Amino acid sequence: MPWKAIGIFDSGVGGLTVLKEIVKALPQEDTIYFGDTARVPYGTKSPETVTRYSLEIASFLVKRDIKLLVVACNTASAASLDVLQKKLPIPVIGVIEPGARRAVAVTRSGKVGVIGTAGTIRSSAYAKAIKRLNPEVEVITRACPLFVPLAEEGWTDNEVARLTAHAYLDGLREEGVDTLVLGCTHYPLLKKVIGETVGDGVKLVDSAEETARTVAEILRAKAMTRPSSEQGNHHYYVTDIPAGFIRVGNRFLGGRLGDVYQVSIDGEKG
Amino acid sequence: MPWKAIGIFDSGVGGLTVLKEIVKALPQEDTIYFGDTARVPYGTKSPETVTRYSLEIASFLVKRDIKLLVVACNTASAASLDVLQKKLPIPVIGVIEPGARRAVAVTRSGKVGVIGTAGTIRSSAYAKAIKRLNPEVEVITRACPLFVPLAEEGWTDNEVARLTAHAYLDGLREEGVDTLVLGCTHYPLLKKVIGETVGDGVKLVDSAEETARTVAEILRAKAMTRPSSEQGNHHYYVTDIPAGFIRVGNRFLGGRLGDVYQVSIDGEKG
Known part of the structure; x- marks a missing residue:
């Protein structure tokens, strides 16, 4: 279990500030970031729609074997944190x-x-x-x-x-x-x-800082951190062409964004 | 045929500047405006996706009996104008x-x-x-x-x-x-x-001005304008909660936005 990755999702690129703080707090951890760039922004959509999207993304990430999920999006945290915490077998942390x-x-x-x-x-x-x-x-x-x-x-x-x-x-x-x-x-x-x-x-x-601190506390409390001698790997998934995400993401992370993969989650069971 | 409305669509609220110029040029005409506010923005989406959305919206508007369609969105004009002009039985005008x-x-x-x-x-x-x-x-x-x-x-x-x-x-x-x-x-x-x-x-x-001018020219050339003594009615459809559209739309039109209806076009045949 400690070897699994931390899953992080946002409607787009903004959650990378949360990822950055998590990597700073827990450099030994693998992360999988999901940016729903085809459907960004969430802020104008109804809570029901945002919850449906959140469940689809959570399902995608859980299949990739994560040990904890961070909802690095204020809108999704407000709309769907309760539902995600009830439905998922792993800890779920929001940003609010x-x-x-x-x-x-x-x-x-x-x-x-x-x-x-x-x-x-x-x-x-x-x-x-x-x-x-x-x-x-x-x-x-x-x-x-x-x-x-x-x-x-x-x-x-x-x-x-x-x-x-x-x-x-x-x-x-x-x-x-x-x-x-x-x-x-x-x-x-x-x-x-x-x-x-x-x-x-x-x-x-x-x-972002406070969320990363909470993630570190929970993983430590459950003895789910990797040995601090490790160096984490970081993967990125987006739902639309990655060009814009890569450009802005590099600005957010100071040019250290790795490979970004485009995926479709239409019809992913939430 | 002259009594039918002019259909106008955009990914969101921006196309209202085009509507405004059309109403200025042709105050006797009815208009139906469609803002795809649930899926805005189009600019980050692939041309295939934008074309699919455009066909769905065109289908929705054609069913409401329009005589001409204005693609009041630069992204949709670039991606799908050709396809729309081939598929639809009415004139289709882009903004580019x-x-x-x-x-x-x-x-x-x-x-x-x-x-x-x-x-x-x-x-x-x-x-x-x-x-x-x-x-x-x-x-x-x-x-x-x-x-x-x-x-x-x-x-x-x-x-x-x-x-x-x-x-x-x-x-x-x-x-x-x-x-x-x-x-x-x-x-x-x-x-x-x-x-x-x-x-x-x-x-x-x-x-926006140039597009309105083109619309007026085409309708006049085809004798499809309503008598200039008439006063047009204006209807608005959006795909997400109308609050934001109404607030920004009133700013765009100087406070004269009428009733706005929320509709779903998921699964609308393009």
């Missing part, structure tokens, strides 16, 4: 719970900001998760639709990124948040600009 | 040919710029269409991935839009283009900023 837990632990003012895509913010998934942990914490949310295309374009440290960050975030700072959850897997790429915009007084919570 | 024809007519320097999404630019559809009309014209292209999210966010006249336009367009101006094709249905919303960025010396070609 770890970020929410960290935010609750970190805040001193009791005011937490959450930024994400329009879909994630509309779902209130982070607000609900934070309130479940501590109903006293006030959650102030803001959708930042331009951050994803900025990250994919590689404009993460220029004047456009800075102006955009001010337009989205100045209001949050004025409302007195002392903690800001990066509630979208793309946002860690904009961490520097976001941090400079909100200032030192606001602590950033990176869901 | 009208824009290309106008650019060739307008340029004096013989240097035409084309901007569009990464998918449209990669397909070389405009460059090929322009070269077919006049092989002497030099075509210089530039993908502008941030323009679509800027238009959808409504940031069409702020500092972020201006800086982004300069980053994308200054190079084109320096290369000496005197004509610039807005090769994406979203871009007419950024026309003001784009025009100010490239300056008076560069003539903008709005594919």
Whole structure:
């Protein structure tokens, strides 16, 4: 069992920020990443549709013998984590719970900001998760639709990124948040600009980092990690032509993306 | 036959700029707009997949008795216009040919710029269409991935839009283009900023306007227009929850979007 891989999926390329943190935390582990690039984005689709897609992908990955599944997609975590945890015989980790837990632990003012895509913010998934942990914490949310295309374009440290960050975030700072959850897997790429915009007084919570920490804790607790002398291998599957995934993925991982395979999962039993 | 509606489809909300110009040119006509919002974007999908989707949508619209079909999507125009024109018993108009024809007519320097999404630019559809009309014209292209999210966010006249336009367009101006094709249905919303960025010396070609002009010409030539005393009705179909389409669509049409219906076309025979 320890020798099996960690499965990670996202609607597209964004979950690679989670993969990157997992590899940093557990370099000895094999990973299999699945990006549903033919059907991206999930944020505009109904929860039922997203759950159907998630089950299809989970089925594909479980057949490839994984020991743990990471739902590295905020929309899929919000829509389908419960169903996946019930249906699968392995641990399933989403990205929302770890970020929410960290935010609750970190805040001193009791005011937490959450930024994400329009879909994630509309779902209130982070607000609900934070309130479940501590109903006293006030959650102030803001959708930042331009951050994803900025990250994919590689404009993460220029004047456009800075102006955009001010337009989205100045209001949050004025409302007195002392903690800001990066509630979208793309946002860690904009961490520097976001941090400079909100200032030192606001602590950033990176869901990708927190998720990787949770994965490492669970595998260690179950004695399911590989020996730390090992060096993991990394495989990538996508559902549409890989060109765009490779280009953007290399930007996300700093040019270290390996081989990417295109597969079809139409009709895969969820 | 004249009393039938004009059918228009796009992968999402962008084609509404084409609808708007058609309504301006032919206010007496009924229209049926189809936005495939569950499967947007098309730009990252293979031509085979886009052609299959286009045939499904065309079949749906033809059953609702249309007299002419407008493919108000650059990706679908590039991938499937030929097939649709062969298969359907009614005229089918794409957005690429009208824009290309106008650019060739307008340029004096013989240097035409084309901007569009990464998918449209990669397909070389405009460059090929322009070269077919006049092989002497030099075509210089530039993908502008941030323009679509800027238009959808409504940031069409702020500092972020201006800086982004300069980053994308200054190079084109320096290369000496005197004509610039807005090769994406979203871009007419950024026309003001784009025009100010490239300056008076560069003539903008709005594919939406040119397509509407072509539609009017064809219907008039076939005596298929309704009497000009009439006032058209406008219906909208989308494949995912309509909320986002309604919000962005009202921005595109200036708040005059009518009722929007969600439909499923899974399994629709193409």
